[in-house]
Amino acid sequence: MTDAPRxxxxxxxxxxxxSTGGIGRHVASLTRGLVAAGCPVLVCGPAATxxxxxxxxxGADFVPVEIPANPGPxxxxxxxxxxxxxxxxxVDVVHAHGLRAGFVAALARPRVxxxxxxxxxxxxxxxxxxxxSLVERIVARAADLTLGASEDLVARATxxxxxxxxxxxxxxxQAAAARRSRAQVRAEFRLKPGGPLILSVGRLxxxxxxxxxxxxxxxxxxxxxxxxVVVAGSGPSYMPLAQRASAKRAPFFLLGHRTDVADLLxxxxxxxxxxxxxxxxxxxxxxxxxxxxxxxxxxxxxxGLVGDAGVLVxxxxxxxxxxxxxxxxxxxxxxxDLAQRGPRRAATWPSExxxxxxxxxxxxxxxxxxxxxxx
Numbered sequence: 001m002t003d004a005p006r007x008x009x010x011x012x013x014x015x016x017x018x019s020t021g022g023i024g025r026h027v028a029s030l031t032r033g034l035v036a037a038g039c040p041v042l043v044c045g046p047a048a049t050x051x052x053x054x055x056x057x058x059g060a061d062f063v064p065v066e067i068p069a070n071p072g073p074x075x076x077x078x079x080x081x082x083x084x085x086x087x088x089x090x091v092d093v094v095h096a097h098g099l100r101a102g103f104v105a106a107l108a109r110p111r112v113x114x115x116x117x118x119x120x121x122x123x124x125x126x127x128x129x130x131x132x133s134l135v136e137r138i139v140a141r142a143a144d145l146t147l148g149a150s151e152d153l154v155a156r157a158t159x160x161x162x163x164x165x166x167x168x169x170x171x172x173x174q175a176a177a178a179r180r181s182r183a184q185v186r187a188e189f190r191l192k193p194g195g196p197l198i199l200s201v202g203r204l205x206x207x208x209x210x211x212x213x214x215x216x217x218x219x220x221x222x223x224x225x226x227x228x229v230v231v232a233g234s235g236p237s238y239m240p241l242a243q244r245a246s247a248k249r250a251p252f253f254l255l256g257h258r259t260d261v262a263d264l265l266x267x268x269x270x271x272x273x274x275x276x277x278x279x280x281x282x283x284x285x286x287x288x289x290x291x292x293x294x295x296x297x298x299x300x301x302x303x304g305l306v307g308d309a310g311v312l313v314x315x316x317x318x319x320x321x322x323x324x325x326x327x328x329x330x331x332x333x334x335x336x337d338l339a340q341r342g343p344r345r346a347a348t349w350p351s352e353x354x355x356x357x358x359x360x361x362x363x364x365x366x367x368x369x370x371x372x373x374x375x
Contacts, residue, residue, distance in 0.1 A: 010039065010093065012095055014044070014096075015044045015094060019053075022170075026117075027097055030359060034359075042063065046065070046067060047064040050062045082104055094114050095363075098117070098118070099135055115143060119153075144164070146164065149279035153279060154167055171354065182266050186267045195227065196269040198227050199267075229250070231253070262286075288310065291340070293335045294309070308341065308345075
């Protein structure tokens with residue numbers, strides 16, 4: 001946290017690339033908080049993100065800038081569109097979210113300070129990994145301030161040349177109250193009496209390792225009653241996962257994008273995160289807040305986030321995942337204990353208001369430094 005004042009209320013541009021999950025929700029949360037604090041907000045990102053996350057409805061101006069999830073020749077058009085949007089709007093700070101948005105923002109060369117929040121680690125190998133490492137260096141060195149959603153991201157940004165890097169809290173927006181009862185949610189999935197419902201929520205992407213969850217779900221067919229595993233989310237891994245579940249006859253169902261996560265949590269017995277890496281994963285936060293026992297991989301920022309309020313397993317280990325879930329399903333007292341620990345742990349996390357205060361402090365700091373540099 002900086003010592004700069006938190007009452008900054010200048011105009012800011014928030015930039016994001018294609019998103020269907022955590023980054024978009026975080027930008028929407030920041031938009032609402034900044035607008036409420038009196039800051040004029042411009043959001044630049046793919047048109048679909050405004051439709052999904054409601055930046056305009058949150059009080060922001062929105063300019064479509066099509067920044068896809070993967071780099072390509074279309075980036076030149078995105079750079080021109082962002083440069084044009086920034087030239088047509090009076091902003092004091094540009095705040096890009098994620099390396100893709102940070103890369104486009106850096107090449108657009110804004111005339112005002114650039115803040116970039118790193119939300120994800122680079123996991124690619126080979127040529128793609130080398131290209132991603134180059135992007136990391138460009139973004140780190142271009143930003144006046146780098147905020148990392150977890151400590152390992154701060155360390156990585158520093159290692160590749162960030163001028164100034166620190167932890168930046170990414171709070172999970174408060175979920176709406178469930179509209180359906182536990183019984184109604186469970187009826188949707190035709191659970192047998194006492195049948196466990198296991199839930200995960202996230203983008204269908206190889207990083208999330210839902211293939212492990214499919215394999216574990218196939219093993220759980222021998223339990224009586226067998227649990228039903230459901231995953232809410234969309235993404236490029238949909239067909240491979242559906243085919244894998246069918247081949248293994250796993251009680252595993254892909255729900256697509258859902259807007260009723262609070263309902264799903266109300267009906268769930270366990271929440272599971274199987275990712276190879278996460279920072280402050282939003283679904284893990286939602287599960288603990290809702291008092292749903294959580295099994296998650298011990299990666300990135302998850303151990304610090306979860307503490308002793310969940311069960312942590314090694315990444316990529318289907319045996320450990322299988323054992324952890326079986327043990328919890330067989331131990332109602334342990335599940336009840338975790339259900340109490342989750343909300344207590346969640347009460348220690350930064351709130352959305354804390355996150356907005358933190359970025360306003362960051363904006364005050366970089367704009368003050370920019371004015372001092374010009375002077």
